[in-house]
Every structure is written in C-alpha cells, then in structure tokens.
Amino acid sequence: MKILFFGNLREQLGTGEIELPLAPGTNNIAELLEALKQRGSEWQQALSAGSLLCAVNQTMATRDTLLEDSDEVALFPPVTGG
C-alpha cells in the first residue's frame, strides 16, 4: 500500500511517501493511523491531530473508510488553497 503525506504533515514526518504491506488487523483508516503511530514519537504526535484529513485513491475518505492493499492512501492537514 502506498501512503502519501502532504503539507505540514509531510515535513513533520520527514517523508512524503512510504510503501507498506497492509497488515492483518488494519482494515480502515483509523486502524492504519494507529499502526503508523507505532513508528516513533514524531509519528505518534503528528498523526494524533483530529483535524487530519485522508483520501483513498484520490477521493476524500473518513476514519472508517475500508482499505485494500492496492489502495493509494493520502494523509494531510486541512487544505488551504484558493
């Protein structure tokens, strides 16, 4: 599974993209976030923001959106275009 990070979150994590096999027990975005938080204190802190948005296959998703290993997941702070 490809996971992309944008904006401030990309800077906080020090990476814009990781590849990860979808682990057993990680069925939705909420569970993916919990799994990613185990990667270290920066991850724990950066991914705890309730305002964090997510997209699955380039469409806005929610915490309970289900995941497949072939998905492109993106995590990012609230958008500020326009």
Add this chain to the structure above:
Amino acid sequence: MKILFFGNLREQLGTGEIELPLAPGTNNIAELLEALKQRGSEWQQALSAGSLLCAVNQTMATRDTLLEDSDEVALFPPVTGG
C-alpha cells in the same frame, strides 16, 4: 420647471422633455402627475401606471416629494439596466 420622460413613457407621450411653470396647487409629485394627466388621453393613460418612478434633481423621489420651480423632474418606467 423642466420635466423629463424616459423609456416607454417617452414614446407613449411622444416627447422626452417639457418646460412648465410650477402651477399653484402643485406642491409635490402626486399633484404634478394629476396636472399632467389633464394634457390629453395619452397623458392620462401613460401617467396612471402605479409602477412609474420619479426623480427630482437626479435623485430618486416619491409621490410626496415636494417640488420647487427650479427643480429638474424626471418620470420613467421601472429601470431595466444591468
């Protein structure tokens, strides 16, 4: 007193402007309209529309706006610019 007519009203009356001394008893727009209606059946008909707008010295006015002989009065149908 100069009295201007615009749009459809100008066509109905066949004139865009008349000069008229302010007659005794003609103190406001409503009374001016009544006096003008005496000029003939076209005037009677054209000036009876309740939707008719008026301006005094190039500012929107109402039926009870008071008049002086030096005023520029304008009568016209609802506006349709834009």
Add this chain to the structure above:
Amino acid sequence: MITIAVQAADFDTGQEIRQLQADRTDVGGIAIFTGQVRDTGDKPLGFMHLEHYPGMTEASLQQTAEQAAQRWPLIDIRIVHRIGDLLPGDQIVFVGVSSIHREAAFNACEFIMDHLKTHAPFWKKEYYRDGSTQWVEAKNTDQQRNARWDQHN
C-alpha cells in the same frame, strides 16, 4: 476607490481586472460580474438599445457603490455600464470589487448588481430581426432580490 464609467464603447474586462489587482499586495479576492446581451426570446434579436438618464445614471451608480463601501470592507469598486445599440453577445455591464476577504467581495458585487438593476436609470429596448420592437419589462424577481439586502440590515 470608486470608479464609474457610462459609455457607448466596449470595455476590456481583463484590463478592468488588472486595474483592481494593480500592484497591490493586500487584495485577497476580487469578485466580478459581467452581463451580456442575450438572444433567447421567441423572436431573433437584431440589437438592443440602452437608453439612460445622463447625469443621474453616473450619480446613481456612485451612490450604489458608496453604499456597498459603507457596508463591507472594500478596497476598490469599478462599475462600467454601456449605453446605445448593442448586439447579441455584446458586453453590457462590468462590476468588479476587490477586498481583503472574498466574502465581502462576493456580497458587495452581488449587492451592487441587485441595486443597479432596480435603481440605475437605464431602459432596454429590443429590436427584433422581423422589424418589431419591445421594451424590456422590469422583473419582480429583481425587486425581490434587492429587497433581501434591506432585510439583512
């Protein structure tokens, strides 16, 4: 700054917008409306004549712009309205408003159009290709739209 023009000549919308943007770094948003001559009635339109009340027209547009400037925090207001004979598809009116914030720009632009439609002394007459003519009737919806701004006061 308020800029008003009533003219027979066409206007360059891009140039009008550049005037609103010109060398300023405090403009957050610009809301613009342009109106064109439509040819969507039953009878094909030859041209439209726009009659106006010289002198009062400019004063009326100025007052409308000043009301908008009192109501919202605006930077610049530009209004251009054409008069005379216009062909289908021709530009009639340009209203452009710049502000720090887009909400003020949107509201002011819509307010100016609604106010102009009900207060500025312009009258449209349509000349059809079959030789007949028709004065355009004022729309009740324009009155209603303008009345909204009084309720919001």
Add this chain to the structure above:
Amino acid sequence: MITIAVQAADFDTGQEIRQLQADRTDVGGIAIFTGQVRDTGDKPLGFMHLEHYPGMTEASLQQTAEQAAQRWPLIDIRIVHRIGDLLPGDQIVFVGVSSIHREAAFNACEFIMDHLKTHAPFWKKEYYRDGSTQWVEAKNTDQQRNARWDQHN
C-alpha cells in the same frame, strides 16, 4: 462545459472571461472570482509556496464543478488554480461561471470557491523575508461558509 487547469504558469483573466463569453448569445451573466497572494501579516512576505496532490487536485476541482452544475442551470465553468512559488500580488485562483441568469452564476461561483477552500488538496506555506516560514492555517470560517451550502439543500 467544465474546464479545469492546475498549473504553475500565470493565467490571463481577460482571456478566461472571453472563453466564457465566446460567441454565445445565451449567456446572461458571468460571475468570477480571482484570488491573489496577500502580504498583510506581521512579517513581510517573500513568497508563498503552493503544494498540491497531483491527480487528486484535478479530480477534486472537477467534482466540485460537477456538483455546482447539478445544482444550478449553468452554461460553462472554468477553474484555474496555480501551484509552486508565487509572489505577493500574484494571481492564485480563477473561478468563472456563466449562466442565463445572474443569480445562478453568483451562487455557483461562491459555492465553488467555498467548496474548493475546504476540499481541494492545496496547502500554502509562507516564506517571509526574514527567512522564517509558516504553513497557512485552515480557517474555521471557511468550514462554516461551506457548511451553509449543505443547509440550503
């Protein structure tokens, strides 16, 4: 017709508007919004960087435009959004909507801006002249403004 562009290059607002007007005689009104880079904070701005999510950005703007087209009787929608490094005063975004009636054009233009501000994956980072940087924070007022459109449903 819906036209979407996400690009580093500047755009010509006059040309965008001419595309909306182009040779059509059924357009009654065109509502436009343009946003510029502001320099009104405490620290003088050097430039602003606009990051985006390639692919999703275009899809998101397309969806927003389609929602507007379902909601109001529109003729054309054009959205241009720039990315990369922009200087104070530079144009960021163009939203133009043409319709037979001005009410639909105004509503759709404002809806698209509100939706874009809360849904399109763009992130602004400010680079100040003193060398410091700051990610622009999302505004609660943008969320509230966008929520209005749900209530009106």
